[in-house]
Amino acid sequence: MEVNSQNVLEVKALTKVYPGDVTAVNQVSFSVGKGEMVAVLGPSGAGKSTLLRCLNRLIRATGGQVLVNGQDITQRRGKALRQLRSDVGMIFQQFNLVPRLTVFENVLAGRLSHTRNPFWFTASVTRWFSEDNKQKAYDALKRVGIEHLAPKRADSLSGGQQQRVAIARTLAQEPAVILADEPVASLDPASSQRVLSILKEICKSKNIPVIVNLHQMDLAQQYATRIIGIEQGHLVFDGKVGDFTLDIAKKIYGEQFESAVFNPDLERVEAA
Ligand SMILES: Nc1ncnc2c1ncn2[C@@H]1O[C@H](COP(=O)(O)OP(=O)(O)OP(=O)(O)O)[C@@H](O)[C@H]1O
Numbered sequence: 001m002e003v004n005s006q007n008v009l010e011v012k013a014l015t016k017v018y019p020g021d022v023t024a025v026n027q028v029s030f031s032v033g034k035g036e037m038v039a040v041l042g043p044s045g046a047g048k049s050t051l052l053r054c055l056n057r058l059i060r061a062t063g064g065q066v067l068v069n070g071q072d073i074t075q076r077r078g079k080a081l082r083q084l085r086s087d088v089g090m091i092f093q094q095f096n097l098v099p100r101l102t103v104f105e106n107v108l109a110g111r112l113s114h115t116r117n118p119f120w121f122t123a124s125v126t127r128w129f130s131e132d133n134k135q136k137a138y139d140a141l142k143r144v145g146i147e148h149l150a151p152k153r154a155d156s157l158s159g160g161q162q163q164r165v166a167i168a169r170t171l172a173q174e175p176a177v178i179l180a181d182e183p184v185a186s187l188d189p190a191s192s193q194r195v196l197s198i199l200k201e202i203c204k205s206k207n208i209p210v211i212v213n214l215h216q217m218d219l220a221q222q223y224a225t226r227i228i229g230i231e232q233g234h235l236v237f238d239g240k241v242g243d244f245t246l247d248i249a250k251k252i253y254g255e256q257f258e259s260a261v262f263n264p265d266l267e268r269v270e271a272a
């Protein structure tokens with residue numbers, strides 16, 4: 001594989017075999033550089049979530065390597081593994097906020113790996129964090145445009161707002177790369193556009209690569225700079241959005257093509 005010093009993430013022959021001999025990710029290799037927004041597309045069961053989960057070690061790969069800023073993370077344990085988790089931000093479909101905590105406290109959780117206190121979830125959460133950490137959490141909330149919601153309980157927010165809190169939490173973490181697994185699958189169209197615009201803006205202005213699993217091809221076409229296609233665990237396409245043609249889409253999605261939305265006439269959305 002070509003070695004590029006700008007690569008933040010390098011994935012080499014990554015393979016995940018689940019018990020029962022299910023090969024969910026099969027010899028997948030690619031690298032991602034600063035400022036790239038990569039959409040991972042593929043039919044249900046193709047291995048998209050498994051791929052992302054191997055990249056932040058939520059699950060352990062069976063084979064291959066994942067390098068983050070040149071460091072192999074596949075064999076890490078203990079403290080080194082925790083460090084990795086702070087380098088790799090993760091955003092989920094269901095937001096994964098702590099419902100009873102405030103928006104601000106949820107975002108502060110993103111600073112956890114930068115504090116020594118392990119009891120953050122006990123009463124009076126905020127007093128355990130330094131002013132610097134609090135400022136970073138506030139800045140992250142501002143960046144996603146919801147600083148006015150800071151004192152609200154997380155579970156009082158709309159889905160779109162909760163996903164913005166989750167993005168702020170990830171930003172507060174100061175990650176080297178952001179992974180997002182179907183971040184807009186539970187959102188209405190307007191909120192979906194907003195969330196992807198925010199991710200794109202972060203990717204461009206902060207130069208943080210974003211890798212996002214998406215079900216909707218049209219959203220990938222609008223926001224991504226690059227598309228990776230996964231089919232039965234194999235990487236079957238890796239190229240610029242403009243090179244992702246109807247024929248390729250049909251090949252990747254197979255029988256599921258009808259339920260995926262391909263729109264060759266969409267205007268691309270550039271970051272502000
Ligand atoms: N914990 C697990 N144990 C065993 N098999 C699993 C496990 N998780 C996923 N699989 C299998 O691995 C394959 C890939 O699943 P994965 O969830 O990664 O696909 P996906 O592309 O994210 O699908 P979707 O679009 O539906 O979210 C599927 O065949 C799935 O059944």
Ligand SMILES: [Mg+2]
Pocket residue numbers: 048049050
């Ligand atoms: Mg999935």
